Amino acid sequence: KAGVTQTPRYLIKTRGQQVTLSCSPISGHRSVSWYQQTPGQGLQFLFEYFSETQRNKGNFPGRFSGRQFSNSRSEMNVSTLELGDSALYLCASSLLASQETQYFGPGTRLLVL
């Protein structure tokens, strides 16, 4: 069974641009969560989607948005990039919802210049 895949793996953007990251969950998994990891703040929760609905959102500005498609694939978008958005963005999937093991993808490394 294929694991969680994320594309692209690496990305370089400049300030003010926007970026879209993609996450394909494990087949059959319906919940997808996104996290930002930085050396200073560690792993921080961005948002969680289940059956195309955003059910929870972390404490991030509105520049960060996401969506989930009917096949459970998810995208996150960051508009008007800032230097501080440079981070490893991780997505995780689980079969249904809570109280289950989260399976993480390898992440997308974003560098904003």
Next chain:
Amino acid sequence: KQEVTQIPAALSVPEGENLVLNCSFTDSAIYNLQWFRQDPGKGLTSLLLIQSSQREQTSGRLNASLDKSSGRSTLYIAASQPGDSATYLCAVESGSGAGSYQLTFGKGTKLSVIP
């Protein structure tokens, strides 16, 4: 607001030693606690998940305990090996209502096992 703390931030041990990693959390209203491993530049690998009603879980050389009332968990690694070198992250799952949930992570313990 849930906060998760991991001590120590870094640990270096000789191969073969048994070791304990610590995790504490501020709000005991959790669904579960999970331990993950992260290798440099890579994603997270789930090691153990302890439901809030459980006291411990074991997988091979790993044993995790949970004391929900005191807000503490420990990860015990027996007979450490160089391949165990990685950052170990503790995360608690809390609900935010409407069937949703989120994981709150500690900043991790970076473990180095010296051959």
